Amino acid sequence: MNRLNGYSGNSIYHNLNPEETTFIERVQEFAECEVLPNTREWEENKSFPDNIWTKLAEIGLLNMSIPDSNGEHVSCKAYVEACRILAQNDPALAMNVAAINALCITHIIHLATPEQKDKYLDAISKGKIKLAWALTEPDAGSDARRVSTRATFIEDKPGYVHLNGEKMFITNGGKADLIIVIARVNDKELSAFLMETNQPGFEIVERIHTIGVQASNTVRFKLTNALAWHTPCTFEQAISFLGKGRLGIAAMALGIAEKAFQLTVEYSKSREQFNRKLCDMQSVQNMIADSAVDLESARLLLYKGAELYDKKEDVTMAAAMAKLYASETANRCTNRAIQVHGGRGMTFKHLVEKLWRDAKLTEIGEGCSEIQRLIISKQFCK
Numbered sequence: 001m002n003r004l005n006g007y008s009g010n011s012i013y014h015n016l017n018p019e020e021t022t023f024i025e026r027v028q029e030f031a032e033c034e035v036l037p038n039t040r041e042w043e044e045n046k047s048f049p050d051n052i053w054t055k056l057a058e059i060g061l062l063n064m065s066i067p068d069s070n071g072e073h074v075s076c077k078a079y080v081e082a083c084r085i086l087a088q089n090d091p092a093l094a095m096n097v098a099a100i101n102a103l104c105i106t107h108i109i110h111l112a113t114p115e116q117k118d119k120y121l122d123a124i125s126k127g128k129i130k131l132a133w134a135l136t137e138p139d140a141g142s143d144a145r146r147v148s149t150r151a152t153f154i155e156d157k158p159g160y161v162h163l164n165g166e167k168m169f170i171t172n173g174g175k176a177d178l179i180i181v182i183a184r185v186n187d188k189e190l191s192a193f194l195m196e197t198n199q200p201g202f203e204i205v206e207r208i209h210t211i212g213v214q215a216s217n218t219v220r221f222k223l224t225n226a227l228a229w230h231t232p233c234t235f236e237q238a239i240s241f242l243g244k245g246r247l248g249i250a251a252m253a254l255g256i257a258e259k260a261f262q263l264t265v266e267y268s269k270s271r272e273q274f275n276r277k278l279c280d281m282q283s284v285q286n287m288i289a290d291s292a293v294d295l296e297s298a299r300l301l302l303y304k305g306a307e308l309y310d311k312k313e314d315v316t317m318a319a320a321m322a323k324l325y326a327s328e329t330a331n332r333c334t335n336r337a338i339q340v341h342g343g344r345g346m347t348f349k350h351l352v353e354k355l356w357r358d359a360k361l362t363e364i365g366e367g368c369s370e371i372q373r374l375i376i377s378k379q380f381c382k
Contacts, residue, residue: 057127087255098248201226
């Protein structure tokens with residue numbers, strides 16, 4: 001077992017079947033050979049290359065949630081493992097893969113009509129249709145029920161609506177061909193709609209540049225009588241996949257923390273001050289020990305949540321706990337990494353500064369830490 005990244009194919013935390021183990025090995029090779037060497041370039045370009053989606057499809061990262069001919073799909077344990085490995089090498093790509101699988105593809109699998117599945121799923125699995133999920137608005141963030149984007153059903157076109165409103169902080173929204181939009185159908189109820197972006201009713205207002213995960217194309221967009229296709233569901237059903245999504249972000253956070261920890265240990269062994277290596281100094285040893293404990297705790301929470309998901313049990317609290325602890329672990333571990341690297345850690349020459357910036361997103365995206373604490377506490381205060 002590699003003590004720096006916590007992964008072992010025989011780990012008791014994984015229990016992957018042979019096909020999933022082979023899949024994870026492909027992801028590992030892809031991440032190390034094609035992702036990590038390009039992570040700085042992607043950040044500088046503030047974009048992934050256009051062929052990234054077909055490459056993701058080729059190794060199975062875009063059909064993890066799509067059942068095969070036998071009705072089987074990749075387990076949640078394998079899903080979080082793939083997200084974790086990607087995050088060690090490029091957190092922005094991990095974030096996109098996590099969200100697209102959990103929020104978009106899983107939604108289509110479980111809530112779309114047979115006709116909708118027939119139209120989109122094959123092309124999605126091949127990377128020909130890029131996806132995004134749109135809930136957040138200028139005035140609706142943590143308070144999701146404040147969504148004001150309105151869906152008006154078209155009388156002579158059953159199942160179709162016109163959408164009017166604005167969405168913002170939409171991951172991959174500037175690249176997506178198809179967006180799942182959460183919108184209001186009346187004063188009390190919300191639902192979800194499939195909206196193709198190649199229409200005049202869809203307008204990108206601005207590309208939102210963030211301090212971390214900069215390669216991800218995050219946007220604000222406006223909808224003016226945009227044509228969309230209803231996926232028959234309630235608001236509660238539409239957001240029910242946030243549990244899997246939060247496990248994906250927890251895996252992303254864990255991957256960031258593991259990479260920062262690895263770089264911290266390696267640097268502490270090579271850097272000397274006061275005629276001693278940093279790793280021989282108690283203050284540095286304490287930081288390494290604290291990070292190791294944080295990492296192991298985050299792993300246990302993450303894999304517990306994934307196992308519960310695979311057993312089809314309620315993961316509301318488990319996912320919230322995993323996401324909360326892993327995201328705060330990522331921020332603690334990257335902060336310690338900067339501290340151990342000293343001034344060098346604040347330069348672009350060392351990857352720890354990028355991990356430090358990327359980590360912050362994990363405390364905010366798919367429900368901020370305060371919301372996760374609220375979810376957890378409600379389970380005990382019913």
